[in-house]
Amino acid sequence: MSSVFVSSPYVAPVNSLQRLMIQVIIALLPGTLTYAWLFGPGVLINIALACVFALLIEAVVLKLRDKPVMVHLTDLSAIVAAWLFALCLPMHSPWWLVLVGIGFTMIAGKHVYGGLGFNPFNPAMVGYVVLLISFPREMTTWYLPASVSGATLSLSEALAYSFGGVDIQQWDALSSATPLDQVKTGIGQQIAISDIRLSPVFGQFAGKGWEWISFAWLIGGLWLLLTRTIRWHIPVALLLGVVSMATVFYLLDMESYASPLFHLLSGAVIIGAFFIATDPVTAATTDRGRLAYGLMIGCLIYVIRVWGGYPDGVAFAVLLANMCVPFIDYYTQPRVYGEQ
Amino acid sequence: MPRLHHFPGGIKLKGHKSESLVRGLQQASLPRQLFLPLKQHIGEHNKPLVDVGDRVLKGHMIASGSSLICAAIHAPTSGVISAIENFPVAHPSGQADTCIVIDVDDKDEAAVPVLPDLQQVDAERMIELICRAGIVGLGGAVFPTSPKLSRGKAQGIDTLIINGVECEPYITCDDSLMRNYAAEVLRGTGYLQRILRPQRTVIAIEDNKPEAIEKMTRAFAPSGLKDTEIVAIPTIYPSGGEKQLIQILTGKEVPHGQLAFDIGLFCQNVGTCVAITRALEQDQPLISRVVSISGDNIRQPGNWEVRLGTPIRHLIELAGGYLNGDSAHLVMGGPMMGFSLAGDQVPIVKASNNILVMREETIPHSPGYHDECIRCSKCTEVCPASLLPQQLYWHVRARAFDRAEEFHLFDCIECGCCSAVCPSTIPLVQYYRAAKSDIRAAQKAQIKSDHARIRFESRERRLLLKKQQEEERRRLKREALQKKKAGSTAPTVDPVQAALERVKARKQAAQEEST
Numbered sequence: 001m002s003s004v005f006v007s008s009p010y011v012a013p014v015n016s017l018q019r020l021m022i023q024v025i026i027a028l029l030p031g032t033l034t035y036a037w038l039f040g041p042g043v044l045i046n047i048a049l050a051c052v053f054a055l056l057i058e059a060v061v062l063k064l065r066d067k068p069v070m071v072h073l074t075d076l077s078a079i080v081a082a083w084l085f086a087l088c089l090p091m092h093s094p095w096w097l098v099l100v101g102i103g104f105t106m107i108a109g110k111h112v113y114g115g116l117g118f119n120p121f122n123p124a125m126v127g128y129v130v131l132l133i134s135f136p137r138e139m140t141t142w143y144l145p146a147s148v149s150g151a152t153l154s155l156s157e158a159l160a161y162s163f164g165g166v167d168i169q170q171w172d173a174l175s176s177a178t179p180l181d182q183v184k185t186g187i188g189q190q191i192a193i194s195d196i197r198l199s200p201v202f203g204q205f206a207g208k209g210w211e212w213i214s215f216a217w218l219i220g221g222l223w224l225l226l227t228r229t230i231r232w233h234i235p236v237a238l239l240l241g242v243v244s245m246a247t248v249f250y251l252l253d254m255e256s257y258a259s260p261l262f263h264l265l266s267g268a269v270i271i272g273a274f275f276i277a278t279d280p281v282t283a284a285t286t287d288r289g290r291l292a293y294g295l296m297i298g299c300l301i302y303v304i305r306v307w308g309g310y311p312d313g314v315a316f317a318v319l320l321a322n323m324c325v326p327f328i329d330y331y332t333q334p335r336v337y338g339e340q
Numbered sequence: 341m342p343r344l345h346h347f348p349g350g351i352k353l354k355g356h357k358s359e360s361l362v363r364g365l366q367q368a369s370l371p372r373q374l375f376l377p378l379k380q381h382i383g384e385h386n387k388p389l390v391d392v393g394d395r396v397l398k399g400h401m402i403a404s405g406s407s408l409i410c411a412a413i414h415a416p417t418s419g420v421i422s423a424i425e426n427f428p429v430a431h432p433s434g435q436a437d438t439c440i441v442i443d444v445d446d447k448d449e450a451a452v453p454v455l456p457d458l459q460q461v462d463a464e465r466m467i468e469l470i471c472r473a474g475i476v477g478l479g480g481a482v483f484p485t486s487p488k489l490s491r492g493k494a495q496g497i498d499t500l501i502i503n504g505v506e507c508e509p510y511i512t513c514d515d516s517l518m519r520n521y522a523a524e525v526l527r528g529t530g531y532l533q534r535i536l537r538p539q540r541t542v543i544a545i546e547d548n549k550p551e552a553i554e555k556m557t558r559a560f561a562p563s564g565l566k567d568t569e570i571v572a573i574p575t576i577y578p579s580g581g582e583k584q585l586i587q588i589l590t591g592k593e594v595p596h597g598q599l600a601f602d603i604g605l606f607c608q609n610v611g612t613c614v615a616i617t618r619a620l621e622q623d624q625p626l627i628s629r630v631v632s633i634s635g636d637n638i639r640q641p642g643n644w645e646v647r648l649g650t651p652i653r654h655l656i657e658l659a660g661g662y663l664n665g666d667s668a669h670l671v672m673g674g675p676m677m678g679f680s681l682a683g684d685q686v687p688i689v690k691a692s693n694n695i696l697v698m699r700e701e702t703i704p705h706s707p708g709y710h711d712e713c714i715r716c717s718k719c720t721e722v723c724p725a726s727l728l729p730q731q732l733y734w735h736v737r738a739r740a741f742d743r744a745e746e747f748h749l750f751d752c753i754e755c756g757c758c759s760a761v762c763p764s765t766i767p768l769v770q771y772y773r774a775a776k777s778d779i780r781a782a783q784k785a786q787i788k789s790d791h792a793r794i795r796f797e798s799r800e801r802r803l804l805l806k807k808q809q810e811e812e813r814r815r816l817k818r819e820a821l822q823k824k825k826a827g828s829t830a831p832t833v834d835p836v837q838a839a840l841e842r843v844k845a846r847k848q849a850a851q852e853e854s855t
Contacts, residue, residue, distance in 0.1 A: 009756030015763035117712035280716040
């Protein structure tokens, strides 16, 4: 007879961390593949490097913290964080940039707080923001899609770039500011949006290539909703925040403010709404809180893009909202059964 | 058909109901000995009314209590009392409790029933008869039925709810009971209506029990019940919880700190209805119940009508024994809210609706290690009480019990939904149970220490008062003495002085004579 008393429920678990993380990875595939298809294999190298570094760093830190290494490595949370971090980088980045960023992601973003579940800030965003502030040149060297420049770097060229085997100047002709950056710079120079949009980097709705990647993230996001990996509150509120801000200012002055659709499909809004802001550890936990949290990020993204110092604002908006989460959670508790 | 409502959260579970329903309801044979724990209900302990060596007949009252919230125990069959001592009983703590042991004589000789004239008896008399029959709520809470009825009658009942929902996986005792004793369920409902006089009555059955619904519907027309309907409700766990069922049927919530009859509602399990029918019509006290036995380690799952006090081992033998090996993990109740038993010698009691016989491997093992909470809030989505389980867990783990109470720890109904969906497989309910019992223990200790403090303080006060009174008394005495002294010195003359004066006067007189 068993002498150990286990407490009910006695049903086999239906969910696991690993299963959740696998759903996120599956959802990342359409966007990632579209990205690689339009901009070349650089992004895949970034992801691979980030994943390897993340697993190595996590293994060492877990060992130092005297935690079971394999149990935590196989929950795949490090892979997801590394993947999202790698997607923030310019498509061609030197290996050391990836290493420094992922180091901050894993150590400063996650383990100094106690590991998975205890970090108040989105780890991938912590790593990305550290790089953005510390290495502005490397972090703003973006490349054009094949449809604009006519060519992208091949796998071997991209590898050589990552590992410093070639002179970066050699590819200067293919590099360019992002569409968001061009709009920001153009408006700063008093150029009308309709004139800025004449540049070949712009496509149907937003940046050429970028708009299709955004659609691919949307497909992944819908998959996450469909599998109930995430709930609808954060993405819907976030998109609503961006769209409502953009609509108001667009209607006020169409030549000085970009259209809502442009804002939605540029930069990291879609991936931010479905993949980054929905990181459960750092997001609000109540339904109403999630609406507030998403709305706050959406509005902040627009504010930073239009009046801030950076062309995109997803990372900063998410980190700022992370700070407010305990406050939001406390004041949005649901009404408990039987309470008046 | 009333409009049905939803309660928040809940989960769909694999039913595992068909296993124990392939065979019809069977009558369990009598074991050699019956072990009847003195306490089989919520409330005070009973005191034995018999001594070792007494012969009892089936239906004899063998233990009863003196408080209002109690339920008497009766001999389930005839035999001789062979012991009144501690034996293992069905309790989450695994502790032993006092049991009356009857050596069964296999004659099953019954006491002569005293049948009341059911046309004549009034509500008070019916409640009294139900009380004497030792009836408790057979849905699992085992609250004595008669005090509940008295309270309900006094408060006035609008809606009577008969609970045949049985939402936990594996359990089929109520399903089986409704299939076999539909008429008795309905007659019991009729008696409850006579006592409570509700405006309407709803008999709720989960829609995964079509046969029970059909049998009940067929028995309904001849029963002649008025303002009553049988309602099939959607299958979602925990719809059978009293608060959840009330929400489904009426859309109302039982206000915090109140009970169902405070808002004019009264819930009773179908099994209790049958017990009431038998008590009133046949003068048969609660001496048996339907128990389902199921799980992945029992040869022939099924339903048995079992005399109370029957060791579970006997029931397992009737069900063909264990499938694998010679032991299993035994759980009383269902897999969501049941509790592990210390062993198969434990007897069936009034609360035993189901015995789950599981292989040790299929029971999730004690929480040696689990992943950390990632705040995904899947627990929040399924919580039928709209709690924030992950916040509760956070505070409970930090032993910040005051914060946990602020987050409504005591509104948790321990249904187990949160634990079941947690991707980090945190045994959340186990944490909450532990926290609740720690808080209750602390409260008890606090009450005890408060008592001690109050006693100490009043003793100090008493002693001080005594001292003050003593002092006052002494002061008064002293004063009185002084006053007496002062009063007597004024008129009295010092005798020496007087003598001197007398001598002086005499001398003076002598002098005057001589001159």
